[in-house]
Amino acid sequence: MNAFRVGFGYDVHQLQEGQAFWLGGIHIPHTKGAVGHSDADVLVHVICDALLGAANLRDIGYHFSDKDPKYKGIDSKILLKDVIHLLDEAGFVIGNVDSTICLQVPKINPHIPEMKTCLAEVMGISEGQLSIKATTTEKLGFVGREEGVSAYCVVLINQKG
Numbered sequence: 001m002n003a004f005r006v007g008f009g010y011d012v013h014q015l016q017e018g019q020a021f022w023l024g025g026i027h028i029p030h031t032k033g034a035v036g037h038s039d040a041d042v043l044v045h046v047i048c049d050a051l052l053g054a055a056n057l058r059d060i061g062y063h064f065s066d067k068d069p070k071y072k073g074i075d076s077k078i079l080l081k082d083v084i085h086l087l088d089e090a091g092f093v094i095g096n097v098d099s100t101i102c103l104q105v106p107k108i109n110p111h112i113p114e115m116k117t118c119l120a121e122v123m124g125i126s127e128g129q130l131s132i133k134a135t136t137t138e139k140l141g142f143v144g145r146e147e148g149v150s151a152y153c154v155v156l157i158n159q160k161g
């Protein structure tokens, strides 16, 4: 098996008025929030999917079914910790993570340092291994109409030993 493996993740959640908005492991003050079975943290979900993909361990829905009541409203950081454990068991360590959040409003850049601190700790990596970027979609599409939030992530993982 190759020592280095790459993984990719993509996810979308609807935004609705009056929902708490969890993104990158932290609460974002906003009139709308993401909707989902869990806390609907789209950034944490794409990181989970990219890591699982890199290790060829299926996807987040396979491990944490949205039909299972035990995951209702769950903090997605708990799922990320479980994914890190799965990778560890499979003999992998994280090289680096690069991600992009697509959201029209509010501005995410001021929140990125706190997201990095939070998620690097959950993943047991340094902040230097975790890149989080943000973009609007120039008011185009469902993101631009403020109907949803999406995210993309790529990761590199290494085989231990």
Ligand SMILES: [Zn+2]
Pocket (backbone or CB within 6 Å): 011, 012, 013, 036, 040, 041, 042, 045
């Ligand atoms: Zn999701």
